[in-house]
Amino acid sequence: MNTEFILLWLKMYLGNGLHWVVFLVSIFILIIYKNKRPENKMFILYTVVWGILYAFPLTAYVIAYYLIGDNVYWRMFWLLPSTIIIAFAATFLAGRLKKELKYGIAVLGICLLIILTGNCIYGKGQFSKQSNRFKVPNKVIAACNIIRENSTDGEMIKAVGGYDFICYMRQYDAGIYQPYGRYSPGYDLGEIIWDEFEKEEADITVLTNACMNCRTNFIIYPSNKAEEQEFIDNNYNPIGKVEEYTIYKFNQYVPE
Structure with missing residues (x-):
């Protein structure tokens, strides 16, 4: 299993948005506060184990060619709870703010961050007008x-x-x-x-x-x-x- 194969699916998963940056920042936050909650360590450990299974050539080869198929190796990313980790880190940070105003501003800022680092699903090319109610050619x-x-x-x-x-x-x-x-x-x-x-x-x-x-x-x-x-x-x-x-x-x- 070569690194090009592994990087190919990684690039496709990352796409054009910046949610992967938010995910890395979330992991970094959990590492800083790893002793504050047991869930922090669990998410960190899970992500490390997933990264080893995905990127290590031997495990990647076994998974790709003996378990799920090399043409659907991207399904490995289903096992990476990136959205859960982002949400957990965000609520963990916001929850540390005691005053309601600061808490509200933090939640609003997090929401804006998610919006600005992603891509609008209603953008051009995502939807097309159908010519019949069955939505088939x-x-x-x-x-x-x-x-x-x-x-x-x-x-x-x-x-x-x-x-x-x-x-x-x-x-x-x-x-x-x-x-x-x-x-x-x-x-x-x-x-x-x-x-x-x-x-x-x-x-x-x-x-x-x-x-x-x-x-x-x-x-x-x-x-x-x-x-x-x-x-x-x-x-x-x-x-x-x-x-x-x-x-x-x-x-x-x-x-x-």
Whole structure:
């Protein structure tokens, strides 16, 4: 485990704000007054242990590759109670002031400090206007409607598509199943299907065979005349188009 990997996730966690500075100051305050309350020592010790587990190459390697996965190593920061420590240090300092006026000014100052060192979540780029009440892309709704229109009563609908679709289809229509999921019976086939979608040039035969074997009767795929004939040759016929995508259906009924 190299230091670049560890620093990468640390930088992403720190972001553009300065709350990490407030956190370090809070730890420093707890160190100064470590003998005043037993909780102070507890927070200091916990933070030190967490830092060792996160930054020490051996423990980082074990955690990243054997426990949670290297692509989600940032979840280690879930174990760092930075907001709790900041709040505890702030209330500890404010609580040492006896007069109500000074206490009120201290609380107000702490609140302003938190506001000024952070970033407004309502800033530009954080929110966008949605075009429908489902808060999904319109092409997903159109594709799901085409799939529904071309399905028969009692037919189990299972569909695959690229990243533009898989994240939203079941949000719009929970009756449309997908061959993805850790505990799905067709999980291995789902991996094959997804690998083909991720390629610049998918092997249509491999894709359609995997879909047939896991009873996936609908495929949403980027429109391409040459590849369209390959889908037809592999028993998937075009039934409609949505923007730059063509929707294909297996030409035989797929039972549940």
